[in-house]
Amino acid sequence: MSYLHSERWLAPVPIRLEWDQNSKSNLDQLLTSRIMNHNGESVALADLGRWRNTVQQQPLYHKDLLPLVYVVGDGAGELDSPLYGMLDIKADLEKKYPAMEQALVNQPNNPYQTSIKWDGEWQITYDTFRDMGLAYAVGLIIIYLLIVAKFSSYTIPLIIMAPIPLTLVGILPGHALLNSQFTATSMIGMIALAGILVRNSILLVDFIELELKKGASLQQAVIQSAAIRSKPILLTAMAAILDALFILDDPIFNGLAISLIFGVFVSTLMTLVVVPVVFYASSRSK
Known part of the structure; x- marks a missing residue:
């Protein structure tokens, strides 16, 4: 007859008029039921064709x-x-x-x-997050090797990559605040954040090493790195956040936008503190 719509259902539910179970099981009563034909005349259902009992094979x-x-x-x-x-x-x-x-x-x-x-959608979800998790791990290893080649050190890459886990401090509360689920696109945003944070950390560490070569003290170089490099780092973060705002209402890429907005905001602020402090502590212990 029509369809019943509800916000709680994935698809509209068809509305159908049916006989009760007892009437459907009684063939004689069913055949004597009368319906209207295209001329508006009432005819018995038995007059519309020949009826016989058959056995319906069920699929195996x-x-x-x-x-x-x-x-x-x-x-x-x-x-x-x-x-x-x-x-x-x-x-x-x-x-x-x-x-x-x-x-x-x-x-x-x-x-x-x-x-x-x-199985079904659960299996697809599991396979998706498993594969992206492996890709994330491989990406971190490649980033580590590239930074090792750049700075010729095995400890400095660890300092540079230290803010990466801090993305969760922004991503997970951000999803909870907007009442959104952590989806595959959220994971993509989390992977993209690793590259953004590493770039910011490299700016800080590279500036510290340049100041040390100029003869500045360790404490002065660390403080100056956060003070001077904060402007380009914050501008980069603002650009990423503003770009992500345009896809915040998208039903598919909503998770990507939330991860970028909250992840960049929180982790950028923490990077300006964590990287200089960890570099200072690591250098003092040598």
Whole structure:
């Protein structure tokens, strides 16, 4: 007849008029039901054709030569991520069927017993974050090697990369503040922040070393680095934040914008403090 719309549902639900279960199971009552034809006349349903009982074959699904049954569902509402609903159902099944194996990532250990393999959007989410996590780790290693080649030191790259974990101090509270979920695009923003922070840290460390070569004291060089280099670093941060504001309302790249805005804001301010302090402490201990 029509469709029912709701903000809590992923798709509109069709509205249909149906007989009750008892009427549908009684074939004679069903055939004597009258409907209107295109001429506006009331005719019995039995007059519209020939009716006979048949056996309908149900599909039998197999995977890897083993029988299986697909159970499909969608998540909607305030927390529409599949992970939350999946964990709730998984906990309920563990209480009712403690002996039944439930596999989240790999296939069940014993495929010849009744078991559950959680798949679908959850598996896609897991694969996406796993691959991006590996790419993030490889990127950090490459950044470290490049900085080692630049400064000919194994400790200075660690000082330069020290602010990278501080991005989480801005990213996670930023998502919570805007009531947004941490998505794959949020992870992309987190990866991009590593390059921005390393650039800022290199500006500070390079300035400190130049001042030391000019004969300045360690304390003076560290203080001057934060005071003089803060302006170009803050301008770079402002440019990145303003660019990210334009995609803040985008339904796909919203997470990327939040990661860049809050991550750049918090980590930039902390970089101006952390890098000089860590460099000073490291140099004093030598």
